[in-house]
Amino acid sequence: MWLGPVFEREIAMAPRARGLYVARAVYASVLVAIVATCWLVVTGTESIDSAGDTARFGATLLRILSPLQLVLAVLAAAMVAAVSVSMEKERRTLELLLISRLYDRELVLGKLAASVVQVTLLLVSAIPIFAIVLLFGGVTAPQLIRVFLVTAAASLAAASIATTVGFWRDTAFQTLSITAFAIVAWMACGEMCLFFFGPSVAAMISPARAVYAALEPTGGSRFIPFLGVTVSIIAATNLVAVFNVRRWNVAADGKFGVQDAEYESDDLLTLGRQPAGSRVSEQSGSVNPDPGNNPLRPTITRDIVRGTSREVWKNPILWREICTRAYGRKIVVVRLAWMLLFAGSAAIIFGEMQKNRPDHSAITIAIVPMVLASLVAVTALAVTSITSERDRNAFDLLLVSDLSPQELIWGKLLGVLAVSREIVIVPLVLCGFLVGTGAVSLENGIYLALGMATLVFFCDVLGVHVGLSYERSARAIAVSLGTVVFLFVGVATAMRIMVSFGSSFELQLAPFLAVIVGGAVGLYAALSARNPSPAIGWASALLPVLTFVAITSFLQGNALQVFLVAGVAYGFATAALLVPAIGAFDTLTGRASSLE
Structure with a gap:
């Protein structure tokens, strides 16, 4: 095949995974549940006596399902593509592919196509449910075709970006973070075009605006240019990856790869319980205690990396997370990306506050994507801090050391927050910027900042907990990021259903309970x-x-209620995940069985 043996292998292995069938069944079931819930709400509020009533229902239902499918497809495509490439690097199998007889084109496009296949199957499973919407009326077949084409094109573009970033960056965290930044920046460019040039230009750039344009009966005029933009993104990113895949990886591996691997493995053996003030010599790879202290471990004398000695902290895991390349080189790129996100959000907020009548919905749009991207990035860093140890076969070395569960868990948690300090601090600074521009009061700004800090720490604990609970890296990343996305995107969808179809709390209770119980x-x-x-x-x-x-309170401007609800809900959830992670650490990791 033109895509090469990488694609053939992925296609041959994909049907053997049970998760593929589970994901398709769950996705189709969720769509059916949304359709049924909306129908029950409508029939409870008004009588359906004419074709016009069902047509209005069909049109409104499609405007709910289409954006939801777009968000899920884009996120799924980006995540699958990013994890697929990153796992090859973490397991050090990418070198084997590079020294094989594969063409660069076959490697890059094969990985991309294999990642997109899973998302394509999800979209195919959704076609019958969207066809049900077509039967209600108010929607034409060309509209559905345009919606699916926009979704497929945006998903392929997101997967292309993730694949290119995956070959470029060193670790899964960097890949996921930069991919999330790229997607948010893509959406932000569309919103800026809407602000400066109007909806026609925005529909050519932004996938969200393109979906709404495709839903219009005359959306074809703005639908074709969007496909042209996505084709340009797909072609540009893949060409960059094909021409640079060996330069990015062969040179890096030849210069750093073997040394970094040996450095990490030997450090994990030596970074157990050490005397206070001991030093790790990068030149000899040995633990050299200060004069007067007796060494607790034999000295490792093999030369690893040249450099000066560095003092190990009391918690060696925390020292390794912060002071070594545990999360790859050039992580400054991720930090710079979040600075750009902050600058864009701050510019939008400042521009709105200069108007006589600021548009608070525009301010919300400027805040929410960056906050959600920050939570996703922290979760990705936390879960990959555990899964990367497993993929490098270094986690077993930690388990056989004399490190206590408290040292390992708190070292990972605090290390994640320290490494992602810009990602954590930028949303908090944005709360201060809201206070400075007069968008919120000082009191509400403090409440928002405290609530944001609670959410960040919850995502940190969630990632570590899931990383310990699932042995497969891809599944652990999917579960952790899926949890964060559900808690915000899923609940927001339920709110959209309630607002669109419900006129009283009694009738709005059905979609509310459906999402709450199922979630x-x-x-x-x-x-x-x-x-x-x-x-x-x-x-x-x-x-x-x-x-x-909490989301309802945020939209109503009640910052105190947001803080109280977030503090109670996510504080309790954090404790519920953190206590078993420490107390049952030996059982979770296999150090000891539950019967011992």
Whole structure:
């Protein structure tokens, strides 16, 4: 095949994975549940007596399903592509592919095509459900075709970006973070075009605006230019990857790869319990205690990396997370990306506040994507801090050392926050910027900052918990990021259904309970995979409900209620995940069986 043996292997292996069938079944079931819930709400509020009534229902339903499918497809395509390439690097199998007889084109396009196949199957499974919407009327077949073409094109573009970034960057965290930044920046460019040039130009750039344009009966005039933009993105990113894949990886591996691998492995052996003030010599790879202290471990004398000695902290895991290349080289690129996100959000907020009547919805649009991207990035860093150890076969070395569970867990948690300090601090600084521009009061700004800090720490703990619970890296990343996306995108979709179809709380209760109950069951199944507990069960039941309340309070401008709800809900959930991660660490990691 033109795509090469990489694609052939992925296609041959994909049907053997049970998760592929589960994902398709769950996605189709969720869409059917949304359609059924909306129908029950409408029939409870008004009588359906004419074709016009069903046509209005069909048109409104499609405007709910289409953006939801776009968001899920773009995120899924980007995540699958990023993880697919990053895992090759983490497991050090990319070198084997590079020294084979594969062409660069076959390697890059094969990985891209294999990643897109899974998302394509999800879209195919959704076609019958969207066809049901077509039967209600108010929607034409060309509209559905345009919606699916926009979704497929945006997903392929997102996967192309993720694949290119995956070959460029060293670790899964950097790949996921820069990909998230690129997608948010893509959406932001569309919103800026809407502000300066109007909806026609915005529909040519932004996938979200293109979907809404495709839903219009005359959306074809703005639909074709968007396809041209996505084709340009796909072609440009893949050409860059094809021409640079060997320069990015062969040169880096030849210069740093073997040394970094040996450095990490030997450090993990030596970074157990050490005397206070001991030093790790990068030149000899040995632990050299200060005069007067007796060494607890034999000295490793093999030369690894030349350089000066560095003092190891009391918690060696925290020292390694912060003071070594545990998350790859040139992580400054990720930090710079978040600075650009902050600058863009601040510019939009400042521009709106200069108007006589600021548009608070525009301010919300400027804040929410950056906050969600920050939470996703922190979660990705936390989960990959565990999965990368497994992929490098270094996690077993940590388990056989004399490190305590508290040292390992807190070292990972604090290390994630330290490494991602710009990602954590930028949303908090944005809260201060809101206060400075007069968008919110000082009191509300403090509440928003405290609530944001609570969410960030929850995502940190969530990533570490899921990383310990799932042995497969791809599944761990999918579960952790999927949890964050559900808690915000899923709940927001439920709110959209309630606003679109409900006129009283009694009738709005059906979609509310559908999302809450279904989400609670899904959260419990995902978070208690290896260590179920009543606390995790209560956290899974409360999080969707209280997240709904927090989002509603944020839209109403009640910052105190946002802080209180977020503090109670996510504080309890954080404790429910953190206590088992430390208390049952030996059971989760296989150090000891639950019977011992």
